[in-house]
Amino acid sequence: MxxxxxxxxxxxxxxxxxxxxxxxxxxxxxxxxxxxxxxxxxxxxxxxxxxxxxxxxxxxxxxxxxxxxxxxxxxxxxxxxxxxxxxxxxxxxxxxxxxxxxxxxxxxxxxxxxxxxxxxxxxxxxxxxxxxxxxxxxxxxxxxxxxxxxxxxxxxxxxxxxxxxxxxxxxxxxxxxxxxxxxxxxxxxxxxxxxxxxxxxxxxxxxxxxxxxxxxKFDIGGVALLALGLLAVVFGVVKGETWGWTSAGTLGCIAAGVVLLLVFGRYETRVASPLLPMRLFRSPALTIGTVITALNFFVLLGVIFFVMLYLQNVRGFTPVQAGVRTLPLSLASVVASPLGAALTDRFGPRLTMPLGMALQGAACFVMLGWSAESSYALMWPPFIALGLGVGMVMASSSEAVVGNAPVRDGGVAGGLQATALQIGGALGTSVLVSLISGRVGATLTGELTSAGVPAEAAAGLARAKDAVAMGVAPVSGEMPAPLRSAVLDGSHEAFMNGVHLSVLVAGALCVIGALLAVVGVRRGAGASGH
Incomplete structure (x- = not known):
């Protein structure tokens, strides 16, 4: 600094x-x-x-x-x-x-x-x-x-x-x-x-x-409604992978949380001293900045989660080796954050928000070309693009959210952004891992058979889909070498099928976020609205 x-x-x-x-x-x-x-x-x-x-x-x-x-x-x-x-x-x-x-x-x-x-x-x-x-x-x-x-x-x-x-x-x-x-x-x-x-x-x-x-007067009712609503939504999200995204428990938790948050929003318009003043959302830049913050960490934490699984469980790197290989992401974010802030000061978040989301989308689409044997030369470019995009969006969305709130509400606006960040990260990890798991379950038997595993053995190994969804192949020392090799190849292909679906969804959401920022944020919003 x-x-x-x-x-x-x-x-x-x-x-x-x-x-x-x-x-x-x-x-x-x-x-x-x-x-x-x-x-x-x-x-x-x-x-x-x-x-x-x-x-x-x-x-x-x-x-x-x-x-x-x-x-x-x-x-x-x-x-x-x-x-x-x-x-x-x-x-x-x-x-x-x-x-x-x-x-x-x-x-x-x-x-x-x-x-x-x-x-x-x-x-x-x-x-x-x-x-x-x-x-x-x-x-x-x-x-x-x-x-x-x-x-x-x-x-x-x-x-x-x-x-x-x-x-x-x-x-x-x-x-x-x-x-x-x-x-x-x-x-x-x-x-x-x-x-x-x-x-x-x-x-x-x-x-x-x-x-x-x-x-x-302190808004005790607002505190209770908001805490219960957020707890229900986040609990439903984090348990969705375990319970199933269409299960009654998951849908019930998320629906109850959404209802409580809607009641909270209505309640806040009727109290003299609201916990979260609804007037803040009159600013389109603040509202869209909150959404983009959530989307930014949806992509970042979701992608980092399965990238670390890929590097450690598929490629066989140690935690330190895997961490070092993701350093381009960190270094790129170091460059992008102050650069994004400077560009936001000059041109407003209408430029930097979509640019950052576009860079993240490009990173996700490049990952569609990854395989279980990809060289590092195919890995570091999307890491750099992701780091640049995340850093740029962090700077511009923070400016849009906190910079467009009145000074007296600075802490509340900071809390709003931080809440969006945490919920986005929780959704990203849960949803993208769930997509990988579902795709692995649908393709594992076929990939094992294609790799040379006998059909009966492939059907039995399909029970290990949860391990394969984490990048771990269900092999043992007792397996003959040819069978072990075939199980490794088939399991890794099934995992990569899940990764490709996840990055496709994440990339599409980045494109939607970029378009939302272009259409919904006024030119120059946040640049001087202090």
């Missing part, structure tokens, strides 16, 4: 925010550095656990369902409380709730490593999610309060870069720690980061709040 070396003068206090910048507390670039610590910690932890899960399962004798809850408990708590975290910061102090979030997240991380049971891991993962929800939206809220309008776009670009890079670095950091230390170290690493974040933030962060909200 070269800009930190040349700090800008403190901006004037924004009316109605309660910000009181003085000395180092008035320096927006120091504020950006401080919030980057917490953001990096949450982003890293969101993706690092996928690498640690197998070792957690072996060490704690956990079932696959238990390991799913290691991920899902975090996701549910985070999604349910993000807008609440932003609202609490807007009303009682963004600095206060950011620091509470960092302290709680750090303590929960250490508690996970010390728990010694899978039940303890799940409980403290939920605590991590809750405290992450307190700190994440207030990072953008504080940036919105301290940066002058002309520099807010660049600040958002660096914020987006930190978020993207921390997510992409998770598999590499996790692989190194799990291979060379212990799975507990994946969580202990948050302790020094958290302590450093607390000390530095306490010294430099200014307090800011919506002073006009001090005497308003």
């Amino acid at each position: 070269p800009s930190v070396a040349t700090p800008s003068p403190a901006p004037p206090t924004h009316a109605g925010t309660g910000a009181q910048p003085r000395g180092r507390r008035g320096n927006p670039w120091l504020t950006l550095v401080a919030v980057a610590f917490g953001l990096f910690m949450v982003g890293l932890d969101g993706s690092v656990v996928s690498i640690a899960n197998p070792e957690i399962g072996r060490d704690l004798d956990a079932s696959t369902a238990d390991l799913q809850w290691v991920t899902n408990a975090y996701l549910l708590a985070l999604a349910a409380a993000l807008i609440l975290g932003g609202k609490l910061g807007d009303r009682f102090g963004r600095r206060t709730f950011y620091l509470v979030g960092v302290a709680g997240f750090t303590a929960a991380s250490v508690a996970i490593g010390l728990s010694g049971s899978i039940q303890g891991v799940v409980v403290f993962r939920a605590c991590q999610g809750f405290f992450g929800a307190l700190l994440m939206p207030n990072t953008l809220g504080m940036l919105r309060a301290v940066f002058p309008p002309r520099k807010f776009g660049m600040a958002v670009g660096i914020w987006a870069m930190v978020s993207s890079v921390s997510t992409a670095l998770g598999p590499i950091v996790g692989g190194l720690l799990v291979e060379h230390v212990t799975w507990e170290s994946v969580f202990y690493i948050n302790a020094p980061i958290g302590v450093l974040a607390l000390v530095f933030s306490a010294l430099v962060l200014p307090q800011s709040r919506n002073t006009a909200a001090a005497d308003e």
Whole structure:
């Protein structure tokens, strides 16, 4: 972050925010550095656990369902409380709730490593999610309060870069720690980061709040409706793969959640001090930016999930080797985030949103050419395109959402964007993996037979479709070498059939998102609407 070396003068206090910048507390670039610590910690932890899960399962004798809850408990708590975290910061102090979030997240991380049971891991993962929800939206809220309008776009670009890079670095950091230390170290690493974040933030962060909200009645009904609605939707999504997407349980959870969210929207128009002011959605750029944020992480987290399966289980790379091969994605996002912010400042999100979605769509369509034996020369170009697209969309959608909200609602807008991000990521992982699983189930027997597996044996091996959907071929040491080779070839072909269907769907959604941004966002929206 070269800009930190040349700090800008403190901006004037924004009316109605309660910000009181003085000395180092008035320096927006120091504020950006401080919030980057917490953001990096949450982003890293969101993706690092996928690498640690197998070792957690072996060490704690956990079932696959238990390991799913290691991920899902975090996701549910985070999604349910993000807008609440932003609202609490807007009303009682963004600095206060950011620091509470960092302290709680750090303590929960250490508690996970010390728990010694899978039940303890799940409980403290939920605590991590809750405290992450307190700190994440207030990072953008504080940036919105301290940066002058002309520099807010660049600040958002660096914020987006930190978020993207921390997510992409998770598999590499996790692989190194799990291979060379212990799975507990994946969580202990948050302790020094958290302590450093607390000390530095306490010294430099200014307090800011919506002073006009001090005497308003807190919207308890809105909190309950929103939390229950988000919990039901996300729970239905994460269980859809296990229960089946057309099962009564999945459809019932998602439908109940949607109904609760609709009731929440109606309720919010009737209360004097709403948790999420519906007036925010009068801005087309803000509304579409929220949708594009969800779509952006639908593609990013969904694609990264099956790419890591492909690299490790199909190609045979170790977690560290697989993580290193995805470095072009991280490096591209480093370039794209500030570039996207600069382009958004100049031309508005109507250019950068569709451009970013088009790059992601191109990455997905190139992956249609992947096979079980593809060279790395066919892998890194879509990684770069995906990283460029994700970084550009993160910068432009953050500007569109938070930049088009009134300063007094900065935390709420940050919470809205963070909620869209988490729900999009949950949908991406669940839906794309479900598509792979369904396609594997439909083609596995045929691919095994085509590869030379006898029809009777192929029919028996079809029961292993869940393993094949994760890229794992159902082979054993007792199999004759020719049969083993045929099973490997057929299983990998079936897995690639699922990957091709997933990237086709993801690419099509990127095209739809690009068109939505072109048609629905006014030229120049968000560029100066501060």
